[in-house]
Amino acid sequence: MKVKKWLFLPFLGGSSDRERGQRRDRSRSRSRRPSRPENGALVKHESADAFANKGEEELVQDYNAPIRWYMLATLFPLIAGTFGPMASMFNICAIAIPWRLIVDPSSPQSQGEHIDDPRWLVAVNIVSLVIAILANVALLGQMTNRLRFNVASPVTIVGWYISGFIDIALAAVAPSQVPLPADNALATYSQAYYYCIFSGAIYVLLSIMLSCTAWGVWIGNYSSEFKLSLAQRSLMLQTILFLAYVLAAGGVYARVEGWDFLNSVYYIIVTLFTIGFGDFSPETHTGRSLYFPMSVGGIIFVGLIIANIRSLVLESTSVKVSTRLVERMRYKSIKAGSPEDGIVKVRGVLHRDTNAPTELARREKEFEVMREIQAAAAHNNRMIALSMATMAFMILWFIGSVCFWQAEKAVGGNNWSYFEALYFTYTAQLTIGYGDFGPQTNSAKPTFVFWSLIALPTLTVLIGAVGDAVTDFVNWYTVWLGKHAPNVFKILTGMKKRSTVDDTFQEAIEKVGAEIEGSNTNGSGFHNIADIETGRVVPAEITDTAFGHVRLGTVEEAYKPFLMLQAARKAIEHLDEETPRKYTFQEWSWILKLLGEDEATEENHRRVGQPVPENAEVATPVCLSPHQVWSWMGQESPLMSLEEGSEPKWVLKRLMEVLELELKRRGDLHVAKEADITSKEGDR
Template identity: 40%
Template sequence: MNDPGLDDAIADEANALDMQQISREKSSATSGKDNAPRSLDSQESLKARWWLASTAYPLTAGTFGPMASAFNVCCLAQTWRMKPDSSGGYLNIPDPKWVIGVNAISLVFAVVANVALSLNMARRIRFSVAQPIIILGWYISSALLVGILIPFGVLMYRPENAGHIYTQAYFYGTFAAGLYFILASLLTVTAYGAYKGHYSRRFSLTNSQRTLMLQTIIFCIYLLGGAAVYAKVEGWRFLDAVYYADYTLLTIGVGNISPATHLGRGLLFPYAVGGIVILGLIISSIRTLMLEHGRQKIGSAIADMTRKLLVKEALSDRNRFRAIVPDLRTDGNEEDMTEREKQKREFITMRRVRQIASVQHKWVSLCVSLIVWMALWLIGAVVFWRSETHQPWTYFEALYFAYTSLLTIGYGDVYPESSLGKAFFVFWSLLAVPTITILISNIGDTLIRFIRDLTLYLGALTILPGEEAFLSRVKDMFRREKWLQEATGETNNARDILNDSNPDLPRAGYLEAKELQKEEVARQHGDIAAQNLHHYHYILFREIRKMILLAKSSSTKEFDYLEWEYYLLLFPGSIP
């Protein structure tokens, strides 16, 4: 009997679980304690964990590093304090020269760190040389900003400064300091992993990942450059123009600041289109890199943990998941089962485990992205609520504003007016772009797919009946295997490709036609062995062509045990 290739997989899982148990028993015997297993992580989960340090962290640093420097520029663009004047407005209070000097020095260190990071990723500077420059540069920038932010905040509590308020520049300084510290800490983890030899001492970023970094730099320059132009044309403060440019390019359209001159309105046509194009490229890059590549790495860890857990239960005496995963434990009925039946049972079990892990991965991704989005919404609403106490806003109004802004609805009936509210809006809205992108993609993989399939089923049951009988369709809706296949993305198109009746599939290619001719010649000569051999070659070439067409299509296909058994028989080493 031909081996479908599952015995080794089952045996490896069983041996691995047994070795874990033996290791725990030895540890318990030597220490006198009952040590519980730490986790079910394997090499795949370890690789996924170090993928974060080797790829995701540098990519995050390269993406948010320019944003932090842009905030540092905003921090220098305006004084940090204002006081009310007789007309009801505010007048800027000049900053001490030492504050401006330290602020400028912090920007210089940050720019040097960003340049070193870019050159290192372009492989112009060695990893061992660039990493200390990047990490120390950002840490020094963060420390310098914190060193002037704290004493400057203390000065505001002096009696002679009563009535003074912070400008947006002060809060941009806090955002820049925080980002510098976080990014430097992430790259410290990256440097540690490289030092320990978990990956090579160079960034393993692809051209697409470097493109995302370049797109982010271009967007930040485009945002600040456009803000500078509008500040000049409309006579706005530069940071108010940054706030306007941000909600314009992100298509939120709050509307409390808008151009009033013909030149400003005319410039909006090319400026908005260019910014939206750049933003669309960034969103596409985030989707490709973080969702398709990053999710695959993290998903392999989740799937591996789920697989180990379910196989352990299937091999245990008390299978808690017997309803979805058959038992693999040897019992008295094993002697009555043929080798093929045992292999088929193992095949079905492992197929179930893989399907469940795939479904779990999709829903875990959705839950995580939804939690992040909810946190961004709820926590952002708290900041807006507390920053707009002079209006005053209720928390519900802050939730309403944050929600309409996250979904880029932007009614404009409520909007931030405080310095903290405007500065935080820019920072918060830029974080919302990747968050909402990931959430929408995960919704498309789970909820929207489920609703689409449900709609098609209801249509088939009511106004769009198909060839299948009504009762058969109702039963299919409640079949566990059918639900798992739909959840993992298998389509009927994949089955049509493998069907000879498919009109898009040629009846015979060149090699198949040649083998049929040779088979006919052998039959005419009475050579039964040659006839069978050429007939086998014909079938082999035909099935290979089908597999190539299936691989090129966008459809997915899961083969059942009989199909796997059939295809394994086609290999010469498997012929009985």
């Protein structure tokens, strides 16, 4: 199938309802008929066509799609939407003041007398800015689905290439065409010159990234629609508004305090990021009065953007990595073991035997293996996130220190040692800012502005990753303590009766452990609906003798819609739980029986890793024919079916589908029965 190249999507935030419905229909069709297995194990990757037709939510939760496709289709446009406005902000800063400066030796901030720029330099800089703004507008139009891909993408990519090369060329020819006075040792280039270098480099880098995305569209790896959610699309607009706020506040303080415009921008960044070196502070009554609304509004702005970066960008990336890790571990567990003998290999040398004397016990073993794979993948995902965040933090710390170390050797600088640069960078990165060290030179301040715009979100991500890792450990320890608390207390009390405090403490530990494990024995699951331990699909209050000699199958058939609605109500309650609900095997077995499948029989079941019979077809439950089969360890497993994003959503959706068919069948039977009675009465 050839990928549709050009899409016109009329409203902010994604596809129209009709297009979303078409994608859901295609997804449902694909989920019912997965790709043909190879020796019983599904193929490891999906086709580019299947990937191209997925929406943003399906894309994040797609365990078959390679992560590189996700990066090209989602992360690259998102990075471009965030850093593109930043580059234009730097471009404005490159025009704001002249490029050359005679430093005043008495000024602690490397201020002095500016030397006017040639008119051609200002004119070319303005042309670069106008082209870049048009490119940003085109990208924003594409993100809000106001411009088609074939219009917006070339304008954005070519526009940023042109602006980037113009800025880089201007910075390269400046020493020869706009030279510093040779007879003055205090002459240096101003902050505007270095902002020009930053803007040019960012433009070119973003153009390369979007070119890779466009290349993927042209070869058909994914559609021309950016795989972004509404909240992710709004991040570019939020960034534009924040940077406009910084520039506007900088202009006001430049006028009120008499500072250079770029020093004012530096002051605004240091203030809003709560670093506060103290090298710049308002001294006029008007400046101090404006500080109150400016700081509050700006800090709220920063908090909102950083929260969005974590929740929208990084959490979706974490979900993508996690789902991919689950699939890779599942695939490797099957391949590393002996699937033909029912042996799988999990976590290094650990082997799991999925053979059992009964089908129900065998299926339960498969289920537990998948739970173990999920837990291992979740742990690895947290460690990867922690490692990546730590690496980014260290790179910004050490590489940033090198930049500031060299920058402070310029005219007007304090000539720091590398250790002093390390100390300054660390205090700034943690937003402490004692003020004993601060950037002084005209190259250090633009570097600090760019560095801080990256460093603060990185610090937030690192804190979140550390928190997740610590929470994982605390949860594990609490579960372990909850399991072993009775034995521990028996040893400590010498098998004597425990005090009330001991009992209370033990019960609290066991309760917390049960909650973390997702145990549903406390009545919050399906246990109060029916007796799921026995597998009977009848209401819990009905006893075996309630209806005399009526067959159990007749009772189950009569109460089936009633139990479906009760189970759906419980699933809806589970959707609101803070910790994602994970159902036990007993609950899954009962739910599947309610949906028309029996875990105790071999019908519609297969053994993963073993050949599928020729007349059989791998499909997700609920199977629609006797020829459809599935396994807990296959890609068709409910534990792998992440289309709905959680187990309660999967259960709720399947319950509604089966209930719809069941009520339709009962209605047809009732109408047919009434029609038959009416026909017989007419014959009389």
